[in-house]
Amino acid sequence: MSPQRPQATPSMPAPAMGESGYSAATFTPRALVIVFGAFLLLVAGSEAYAQMRTTGTDKSIVETLIRWTPLILFGPAGEFGGFALNIAVSFLAMAIGTVAGVVLGLGQISLSPAVRRLSWAVTQFFRNSPWLVLLFFVMLLTPFQIKLLGFTIPLPAWLKATFGLSLPVMANIAEIVRGSINSIPTSQWESAESLAFTRTQTLWRIILPQCVKRMTPPWMNWYAILTMATPLISIVGVNDAMTLAQDALAAEQRTDLLMPMYGLLLLFFFLYCYPIARWTLYLERKYAVKG
């Protein structure tokens, strides 16, 4: 039984983090190569199968995939959709979730017991509810437009879906914030108090700046989880990559295209999320408290 850590390369030097984020040494492309190879094999296999059964009118699998790729990545012409929409939704939901989560997390350490209990209850509720149920909740129970001061503000489906996805993110970010604040030694609060810092000053100038470092890896981990949850919005009728891939399959009406098309979609997400996961791991090690 070798004492090798998961995901660790046999000999990992401690590289300096450059401006670009992660350096080559932390990014082992082994899994990437295997997954990419598996995808190519899948396409090649389907191609061979298609060639065997073709009536001569069908285009090749590779040609068909390339034809649909722009649509799946960027959505139909003149409209925003596809994989780009998945990414946009993930950014926006993460932004909303982070801001709301920090507020909720700070609420959990509030001096007022009522605020503390309420924040705790809200956090637990949204952490323990299934994402899809929350998504349905927001999609079906919010209006499609709101009237405010005589203005009618439309709420498109993708915006509501974004809001729905940000709820569970909010609750989990709140837990990260609370956990990291609790991980700062009590003596720091006490020394700040002895230097006549107010509670707000202590929190914003002493405690939270230290928390940022500790919160970054789990925060990025939640970003990756959120990104992988974005295809759920296809269930509630948003034109994301999943919906468009299924539209493409419906248009082509070819069973030999099923595996390559879904494989392509999996590959897109993998290519986006895997580097984030590696980078998260790198930061986790870098910021780890030695002891």
Next chain:
Amino acid sequence: MEFLWDALRQLHDTAGINLVHFYDSFERGRLLRGMWTTLQLAALCVVLSVVIGILGAWLQGSRLGVLKWVVQAYIQFFRNTPPLVQMYFFYFALGPQMPRIINEYGIAQPMLGSFEWAVISLAFFAGAFNIEIFRSGIEAVQRSTVEAADSLGMSRYQIYRHVVLPLAVRVCLPSLNNNLVNLIKTTTQAYAIAVPETLFVASQIWSDRINVFEMMVTLLTFYLIIVGIFVWAMTRVERAIAVPGFGR
């Protein structure tokens, strides 16, 4: 029970709170069947994913480099792709490639239905995380303990089965619980491939009876209850098997 249903019917007539999925025996029946399906789905996925986790962690400790690579690629792939797309891949892309069987009515049908595919895809998804979790637990087992077992002449399998695994399970139980709770919540995704689980049945009921809000609240309550029961049970297990002399 009749008294309660009548009271709920009254509530609908007077207060407009439509709890038809409780007092109407047909709706109640399908909701209960949906909940039963969810429980079955969750139980099967939990057991299978734990088995995958234990097996995978064992394979990762193997001396064969290729085997380690394959397990590593499996983990990274399932961890870094959306579970929904995985489920679609299994059900829509892999499903039609499976051989067909003749059912009792003499009609050819796919060998595996949507329920089975949901179990397979969710178990593989959560299993990838479980391997990592067991792996971290195994690493936490002190090397001297393993060496001691080795010096007693135990085989690799015996060490794994009787020394490493029992200790590792105790160490990684909290993170395992976390992942399994997540898995139970993810069973709602089986909605997308029309497995008649709670969310699917609930959406049918709220479309038929137009009681979206009441149904939603029931649905969330149901999931909070089953997650709550699971967490409570696992905490009991955790306490029961805790090794004395660690932690506080």
